[in-house]
Amino acid sequence: MFFPISNTHINPIYLVVVGFLIGILGGFFGVGGSFIAGPALRLMGVDWNYAVGTDLAHIVGKSIVAARQHRTLGNVDLKLGFFMALGTIGGAEGGAQLIQALKRAGNVNTVVSYVAIIVYFSIATFMLWESRKTLKTDKRQSRSGAKGVQSKKDRSAFGPVTQRIQRVEIWPMITLPTSGIRISLWTILLVAFIGGLFSGFLGGGAGYIRMPSMVYVLGIPTHLAVGTDLFEIVISASYGTISHAIKGNVDILIALVMHTGAVVGAQIGVVATQYFAGPKIRLAFVPLPLIGAAIVIYTMISGHKL
Amino acid sequence: MKKGAAKNLRAFVMELVVYAVLVTSYFFLVLHLLGQWLFHLEVRHRYIYAAVAILLIAGQAVVLDTVTSLLFRFLRGRRR
Numbered sequence: 579m580f581f582p583i584s585n586t587h588i589n590p591i592y593l594v595v596v597g598f599l600i601g602i603l604g605g606f607f608g609v610g611g612s613f614i615a616g617p618a619l620r621l622m623g624v625d626w627n628y629a630v631g632t633d634l635a636h637i638v639g640k641s642i643v644a645a646r647q648h649r650t651l652g653n654v655d656l657k658l659g660f661f662m663a664l665g666t667i668g669g670a671e672g673g674a675q676l677i678q679a680l681k682r683a684g685n686v687n688t689v690v691s692y693v694a695i696i697v698y699f700s701i702a703t704f705m706l707w708e709s710r711k712t713l714k715t716d717k718r719q720s721r722s723g724a725k726g727v728q729s730k731k732d733r734s735a736f737g738p739v740t741q742r743i744q745r746v747e748i749w750p751m752i753t754l755p756t757s758g759i760r761i762s763l764w765t766i767l768l769v770a771f772i773g774g775l776f777s778g779f780l781g782g783g784a785g786y787i788r789m790p791s792m793v794y795v796l797g798i799p800t801h802l803a804v805g806t807d808l809f810e811i812v813i814s815a816s817y818g819t820i821s822h823a824i825k826g827n828v829d830i831l832i833a834l835v836m837h838t839g840a841v842v843g844a845q846i847g848v849v850a851t852q853y854f855a856g857p858k859i860r861l862a863f864v865p866l867p868l869i870g871a872a873i874v875i876y877t878m879i880s881g882h883k884l
Numbered sequence: 885m886k887k888g889a890a891k892n893l894r895a896f897v898m899e900l901v902v903y904a905v906l907v908t909s910y911f912f913l914v915l916h917l918l919g920q921w922l923f924h925l926e927v928r929h930r931y932i933y934a935a936v937a938i939l940l941i942a943g944q945a946v947v948l949d950t951v952t953s954l955l956f957r958f959l960r961g962r963r964r
Contacts, residue, residue, distance in 0.1 A: 582923040
């Protein structure tokens with residue numbers, strides 16, 4: 579099939595299958611999946627700028643489907659999502675500015691690559707440690723006859739630190755009844771800003787930074803973090819899509835075809851979250867940042883930008 | 885429980901088949917017709933293209949989500 583906007587020939591079945599796989603990941607983990615979509619489009623000869631912009635457009639569609647499904651399951655905190663979107667957009671602009679400054683200094687690729695590898699490995703290591711520790715504690719407690727863990731009110735080995743963060747009283751304090759927490763607005767904005775900063779700095783939606791930070795820093799239950807992150811992605815990725823489309827970086831026809839597969843994948847991913855407790859979702863999340871790190875390392879060694 | 889899962893799986897496979905037929909016709913009809921128009925819009929009117937692009941992807945998301953949910957409900961209901 580010929581796509582005139584990006585001037586490429588791509589088999590639509592390939593796009594549907596890629597969309598389907600990313601849809602599953604998005605629905606289950608609440609991530610955009612740009613670390614797969616970007617390289618997958620590049621592999622078919624789509625220029626890098628079109629790959630980035632088109633991927634964002636596809637993320638909008640997929641996140642709408644997944645967020646709608648999560649909402650029917652009660653997994654979306656709309657109030658938190660709106661505040662997060664504000665911080666993310668601000669952070670994404672900051673990240674883009676940082677990239678421009680590094681471009682002027684002439685060492686953008688090296689700095690971004692090293693930062694990405696350190697961040698991805700740190701997240702994977704931390705989540706592996708935390709989820710395993712929580713699962714072990716849960717197992718011990720269930721053996722000793724303690725009441726089982728509720729699927730949405732999950733525990734975390736990092737819980738005491740999270741509670742200390744929630745107790746920081748900086749006006750205005752926000753109550754989030756859906757998530758069951760009371761926290762300073764500045765903490766929410768800071769977490770979203772840092773997520774957005776990485777999104778602008780490293781590219782993609784940076785869901786593998788935002789979803790864990792919502793769980794560990796804000797103390798949002800994992801299922802709600804996944805759903806709310808998707809809702810927040812709809813807003814921030816829409817902003818990114820419009821911005822990229824104006825710059826001529828979006829082939830909406832490719833995004834529409836990819837999205838037909840993502841619709842089914844996202845629904846499967848959302849339904850699958852109902853069968854896993856929070857710590858298990860977090861443990862399954864660990865390979866995602868590692869894939870991101872592997873792609874960066876491959877790019878550094880081979881010199882090819884995937 | 886197992887019976888319910890098997891029923892869901894069967895409905896899902898049927899949904900996939902119906903969905904594949906719908907999507908294939910969608911590729912050939914809608915995208916074929918829209919392709920040239922969107923290409924010209926992208927070249928000549930970037931701001932309008934940006935607005936149309938976001939509306940198209942959001943609209944498609946809502947429509948396909950509704951279609952797949954209805955299909956699933958219909959197919960599951962029919963097998964009861």
